[in-house]
Amino acid sequence: MEAEGQARLQLAGVSKTFGAVRVLDDVSLDIAAGEVHALVGQNGSGKSTLIKVLAGFYQADPGATAVIDGAPRELGDPNDIHAAGVRFVHQDLGLVPALSVVDNLALGHGYARSQGMRINWREQRAAARRALAAVGYELDVRRLVDDLQPVERTAVAIARALQSAHGEMSILVLDEPTATMPKGEVQRLVQIVRAVRSRGVGVLYVSHHLEEVFELADRVTVLVDGQRVGTERCSQIDHKKLVTMMTGGVVDDVRRRAVGTRGKTMLSLERLSGAELTGLDLQVRAGEVVGVAGITGSGREEICSLVFGSKPRRGTVTVGDRELPPSRPDRSCRAGLALVPANRLRDGVVIGLNVRENLNITTTRGLAKFSFIRPGLDRRQAAALGTKMSVKAPSLDASIEALSGGNQQKVVLGKWLQTNPSVLLLDEPTQGVDISAKAEIHRLIDDAVSQGLAVLVCSSDEAELERLCDRVVVLREGRAVAEVAAPDIRTRQLIHLSLGLTA
Amino acid sequence: MTTSSTSGPAPGHRAAAPERLERDAPGPDSKNRPAWSAGALRLDRFSGLYLAVVLVVVFSVMLPDTFGTMDNARVIAASSAIAGILTLSVALSMAAGTFDISLAANMTFSICLLGALLTRGDLAWPVAVSLTIVAGALVGAVNAFVITRFGVEAIVATLGMSSVLAALSFWVSDGQTVLISDAGPSFADAGQSTIASVPITVFYLAAVAIALWFVLEHTPFGRYLYAIGSNPQAAKLAGIKVQRLQSLSLMITGALAALAGVILTMQLGAASFGAGAPYLLPAFAATFLGSTQILPGRFNVRGTIVALYLLAIAVKGLQLQFPDLPWIKDLVEGSVLIVAVSITARAISRRSTR
Numbered sequence: 001m002e003a004e005g006q007a008r009l010q011l012a013g014v015s016k017t018f019g020a021v022r023v024l025d026d027v028s029l030d031i032a033a034g035e036v037h038a039l040v041g042q043n044g045s046g047k048s049t050l051i052k053v054l055a056g057f058y059q060a061d062p063g064a065t066a067v068i069d070g071a072p073r074e075l076g077d078p079n080d081i082h083a084a085g086v087r088f089v090h091q092d093l094g095l096v097p098a099l100s101v102v103d104n105l106a107l108g109h110g111y112a113r114s115q116g117m118r119i120n121w122r123e124q125r126a127a128a129r130r131a132l133a134a135v136g137y138e139l140d141v142r143r144l145v146d147d148l149q150p151v152e153r154t155a156v157a158i159a160r161a162l163q164s165a166h167g168e169m170s171i172l173v174l175d176e177p178t179a180t181m182p183k184g185e186v187q188r189l190v191q192i193v194r195a196v197r198s199r200g201v202g203v204l205y206v207s208h209h210l211e212e213v214f215e216l217a218d219r220v221t222v223l224v225d226g227q228r229v230g231t232e233r234c235s236q237i238d239h240k241k242l243v244t245m246m247t248g249g250v251v252d253d254v255r256r257r258a259v260g261t262r263g264k265t266m267l268s269l270e271r272l273s274g275a276e277l278t279g280l281d282l283q284v285r286a287g288e289v290v291g292v293a294g295i296t297g298s299g300r301e302e303i304c305s306l307v308f309g310s311k312p313r314r315g316t317v318t319v320g321d322r323e324l325p326p327s328r329p330d331r332s333c334r335a336g337l338a339l340v341p342a343n344r345l346r347d348g349v350v351i352g353l354n355v356r357e358n359l360n361i362t363t364t365r366g367l368a369k370f371s372f373i374r375p376g377l378d379r380r381q382a383a384a385l386g387t388k389m390s391v392k393a394p395s396l397d398a399s400i401e402a403l404s405g406g407n408q409q410k411v412v413l414g415k416w417l418q419t420n421p422s423v424l425l426l427d428e429p430t431q432g433v434d435i436s437a438k439a440e441i442h443r444l445i446d447d448a449v450s451q452g453l454a455v456l457v458c459s460s461d462e463a464e465l466e467r468l469c470d471r472v473v474v475l476r477e478g479r480a481v482a483e484v485a486a487p488d489i490r491t492r493q494l495i496h497l498s499l500g501l502t503a
Numbered sequence: 504m505t506t507s508s509t510s511g512p513a514p515g516h517r518a519a520a521p522e523r524l525e526r527d528a529p530g531p532d533s534k535n536r537p538a539w540s541a542g543a544l545r546l547d548r549f550s551g552l553y554l555a556v557v558l559v560v561v562f563s564v565m566l567p568d569t570f571g572t573m574d575n576a577r578v579i580a581a582s583s584a585i586a587g588i589l590t591l592s593v594a595l596s597m598a599a600g601t602f603d604i605s606l607a608a609n610m611t612f613s614i615c616l617l618g619a620l621l622t623r624g625d626l627a628w629p630v631a632v633s634l635t636i637v638a639g640a641l642v643g644a645v646n647a648f649v650i651t652r653f654g655v656e657a658i659v660a661t662l663g664m665s666s667v668l669a670a671l672s673f674w675v676s677d678g679q680t681v682l683i684s685d686a687g688p689s690f691a692d693a694g695q696s697t698i699a700s701v702p703i704t705v706f707y708l709a710a711v712a713i714a715l716w717f718v719l720e721h722t723p724f725g726r727y728l729y730a731i732g733s734n735p736q737a738a739k740l741a742g743i744k745v746q747r748l749q750s751l752s753l754m755i756t757g758a759l760a761a762l763a764g765v766i767l768t769m770q771l772g773a774a775s776f777g778a779g780a781p782y783l784l785p786a787f788a789a790t791f792l793g794s795t796q797i798l799p800g801r802f803n804v805r806g807t808i809v810a811l812y813l814l815a816i817a818v819k820g821l822q823l824q825f826p827d828l829p830w831i832k833d834l835v836e837g838s839v840l841i842v843a844v845s846i847t848a849r850a851i852s853r854r855s856t857r
Contacts, residue, residue: 310740333742347740352733352800353726361730361741364723371722415741 008033008170008202009068009086014075015061016049016226019404021434023049024060025226031171031202036193038213038234039206041223041246042462042495047206050223051175055088056081069170085170087161091179093153095160097146102128104145105160131163132156136195151185155192162196172196173204178212179296190216208295210239210499222246239501247492262287266454267307267337267423272315275302278478279315284423284454289445291465292458293494294475300458301342304427307456308332308339310347319423333362338416340409342427342458348412349400355411356382356396362415381418389414390440406430406437413441417448424448426457430464442467462494474498551796551806555813562820569823577702583815584704585767588711590786590793590811591804592759597790598719598802599752600732601650602657606760606786608668609642610779613764615676618774621686628686632765639761640754642668647750672776680775683768694769707766711759716804728752729801785836789814791843800850814839 009031016024024046031037041047052058054066056078066075068084075081095104102121105128112123128141137155145153154177162169174193178186186209193216197203205217213220214234221231222245229245263286272280277299284290294300305311309329317324319335332339341347349358359382360367367373367381382396389410393403400408409429416424429445430438445468449455459465465472466489474482474497482497484490546553563571589606596603613635620631642664649660683690696703719725730738731745739745763782768774792814793807794800814836821831 308740329739330742330744339740341740346734347737350730350734350737350741353730357726357730361726361738361743364726368723371724372717373721373723373726375721 006033006070007031007067009066009204011050011054011075012065012067014050014053014064016046016053016058017061019434023226024053027223027226027228029204029221029228029231031204032218033200033202034197035219036197036203036205036217038217038220039204039223040208040210040213040220040242045223045246046226047223048175049226051088051173051204051206054081054086054173085165085168086173087165087169087171088173088175089154089157089161089177091176093157095145095153095157098144100144101132101139101141101148101156104156105131105141105163109160109163131159134162134195134199135159135192137192149185150181151188154181154189158192158196162199162201169196169199169201171202171204173206175206176208176296177205178207178209186212208499210242210501213242214239243492243496243499243501247495263452263454266320267456268316268318269307270316270318272303272306272313272317274306274311274313274315275299276478277302277306277475280475280480282456282473282480284456286422286452286454287449288471289449289455289457289469291469291472291489292456292475293462293465293472293498294460295498296460297477298475298498299478300460300475301427303458304339304341304425304456307425308337310339310341333419336420336422337425338419338421338423339425340412340416340427340429342431344405344408344412344432349408351401353400354397355386355391355393355400355403358400358411359385359391359396359415359418362419385414385418386411389417389444404434404437406433406441409433409437409441410444413444417444422454424453424455426455426459428459428461429457430459430461438464462491462498465489465494466491476500547799548797551792551809551813555809555816558813558816558820562816562824566820566823570820573700575819575823577697577700579812579815579819580705581702581770583811584702584708585763585770586782586785586789586815587708587808587811588759588763588766589782590789590807591711591715592756592763593786593790594793594802594804594807595715595719595728595752595759596756597794598725598732599728599749600735601749601753603643603646603661603753603756604658604783605642605646605661605664605668606756607779607781607783608665608672609639609757609760610764610767610782611777612642612668612672612675612779613639613761614768614774614778615672615776617765617768618681618683619675621683621690621774622681628690631686635765636758636761639764640758642761643754643757644750646757647753650753651746651750676774676776678776680773682773690769691772694766695772704766704770707762711762712804712808719804724748724751732802784833784840785814788836788840788843791847792839795843795846800847810843 007030009029011027011029014024014027015022027046027050029037039047039050049058053060053064053075056076059076064075066073066081068086071084073080073084096107099107102124106124112120112127114120125141129138132138132141132155135155135158137159139152139155145156148156158172161172177189181189190212193203193205205213207213217234219231219233220242222229222242224246265283266286267284269280269282276297280303282290292300292303302311306313307317309324309327309332313326319337322335324332324335324337345351350361353361356379360378363381364373367377379396386393386396391403391407391410391414393407400411403411413429426445430441433441442464445455457465457468469486469489471483471485472489472494473480474484474494476498484493569575589610592606593603616638617631617635620626620634621628624631646661646664649655650657694704698706719728727738727743727748730741730743731748735745764779767778789810790802790807792810794802796806796809797803798806818832818835821835825831
């Protein structure tokens with residue numbers, strides 16, 4: 001489908017494989033001058049990989065081509081893409097919060113000087129105001145970025161991107177710009193994007209929020225499992241059609257685990273609040289898997305940390321019949337709570353300890369007699385656990401970094417199952433894990449549940465929730481808005497509910 | 504917590520080959536070993552040891568009358584022993600991911616305190632020594648309190664503590680070096696005698712080294728410290744009491760600094776004001792160099808001992824070779840500190856970009 005006007009960006013034949021997993025498969029995309037082109041898809045559909053390929057962060061598989069403003073460009077070379085006038089505004093924006101708007105706009109661009117190397121602040125402020133005016137925005141440029149509202153920060157980031165291209169910007173890529181933005185501010189962002197578009201810039205707009213897509217975009221491209229399933233004019237489709245396209249490749253998986261017998265309530269949350277989350281009530285019983293669905297910013301990301309005590313919380317958390325003190329992960333562990341965190345490398349494995357030490361870290365005390373860790377027992381337990389979790393590692397003494405993400409995750413899961421917890425908290429248990437490891441992890445979770453564990457799983461992968469859960473709570477804007485119970489959990493319906501669409 | 508090493512595979516789980524963990528790759532760590540480490544020499548782990556041997560041979564051939572003598576070996580061993588105890592205390596705090604720059608000041612303070620207790624306090628010397636070591640541990644406890652409770656950066660907190668301790672040292676000793684004359688002959692013997700012609704201080708170092716090696720590598724406490732030093736966030740989320748264990752390590756660090764001061768006092772037979780300061784930089788240099796040896800990437804006891812003696816041999820050899828260059832010791836120790844830290848920093852940045 002050709003858009004009116006000259007194409008500013010033409011991507012063709014972009015594939016990307018990591019190991020044996022193909023995350024992008026022959027994706028093509030074109031963006032016309034003055035067009036807002038939305039890119040949508042589920043988590044793991046390849047949106048962010050595509051952007052990282054365009055940015056030159058990843059090298060695409062051979063055969064991919066990029067043409068910008070009629071000239072072929074080197075994909076995978078960040079400098080060439082930058083020289084072609086492509087600019088990225090990522091979710092974290094890359095601003096320096098402690099500096100003023102003027103300084104943030106001058107960073108990387110240079111300060112206006114007057115005689116004697118002195119910064120000409122009057123000229124500098126005027127330049128900053130001009131840069132903001134170019135995106136149709138006005139604000140006191142002397143304020144600190146830290147004091148700005150989210151949409152104002154985004155405006156500064158976009159203005160900076162535009163300014164750095166010296167008016168030669170061809171493509172602006174906005175990656176989830178509204179993920180942490182209150183609804184009221186989104187309208188102001190829409191106006192900024194329109195101002196950028198009116199300069200003839202092609203905008204690639206990545207978002208989970210379909211209403212923004214329909215309000216802003218001219219065309220939308222849908223990715224499913226790394227493949228482009230279609231590019232449509234927004235005026236010619238509706239919400240329902242778009243969601244069908246997004247979930248088209250999703251197979252409604254048959255549940256494999258028989259619903260077991262439920263025991264008494266093991267985990268009880270009352271009016272749990274903190275970060276994005278407000279007043280969540282939730283019970284998980286022994287032998288039950290409860291899922292939490294929700295888009296980025298819905299509060300889903302924080303639940304596990306709040307319950308475990310690694311983030312400060314309000315409300316009560318009860319495990320068994322004991323109420324847990326907040327901000328005490330060690331007490332949570334002793335009460336029988338276990339957490340498999342989302343950020344594996346930062347919070348899950350201990351980089352610097354080897355595979356054996358990582359496997360045994362939660363049970364080291366039990367390996368010791370008179371404070372002496374018995375080396376044989378240390379090895380045997382790690383070997384048995386590694387085998388049970390089917391961890392593939394060069395050796396027990398290998399660095400934990402030598403393992404693939406899936407195997408690292410099995411180590412993290414294994415170290416916790418070894419403590420015989422009563423409640424297991426899983427935060428994105430299979431993020432960045434290949435398909436076979438994902439299936440193995442799911443099976444290990446099934447095994448643990450069938451032995452009477454209570455599991456709370458938070459995931460941005462709705463298909464995973466369908467696969468694992470007996471019950472799923474859907475969060476939107478920090479509150480529980482719906483609850484679905486097996487056997488009626490459907491990936492598609494969870495997506496509808498998370499996005500706030502009526503199914 | 505339970506430790507069921509006997510528990511088999513979970514029900515419904517396909518049993519994997521029991522030894523598959525060992526068989527997936529040809530050799531241990533083969534992926535992580537740099538290319539130049541190939542072969543039985545394991546240069547990545549033992550380079551310091553080889554270098555030390557080479558230096559001993561080279562200096563002994565060049566300086567047979569001064570370097571290649573038993574007396575010189577004894578001097579190197581004895582003078583390194585006190586520095587070694589301080590160095591191990593640095594390694595212990597670094598292993599736990601914290602930092603104590605007030606160690607040298609703590610050592611000086613302990614010397615002054617011991618001098619005061621012995622000359623004015625009229626105490627039996629074992630009592631005075633015990634009190635001094637407890638005082639050192641208390642200094643560590645105060646450091647730990649400020650660092651973990653108030654969240655003050657370790658370098659700032661212990662830098663401040665250094666200055667406070669300098670003041671206390673002066674207050675206790677009036678800035679005077681005092682001869683310890685009335686503590687009895689057993690006090691001097693405890694620092695100056697030899698056993699089988701090996702200076703007794705070497706045995707003190709050996710005892711401390713063995714104890715710390717055991718604690719760091721063979722007890723849960725040590726393993727938790729390494730976990731905290733590698734990744735405090737993940738350690739905390741594994742249920743480890745990060746602050747408590749870091750505090751404990753800082754207290755032991757303080758006690759060891761005091762012990763170093765006590766042994767120096769015994770060796771000199773005098774409480775020498777300001778004697779701790781020159782030990783600070785070499786201690787950090789040897790600690791960082793030690794983290795590249797034996798167990799690379801970890802602040803480990805054996806590596807630290809190798810680094811300690813490598814440095815001592817290099818410094819002594821150069822001092823004897825160039826007797827008219829008094830600055831050679833500072834030059835070597837400073838350079839080693841910078842180079843060793845560069846190596847560690849490079850290893851860390853390579854790790855995080857992979």
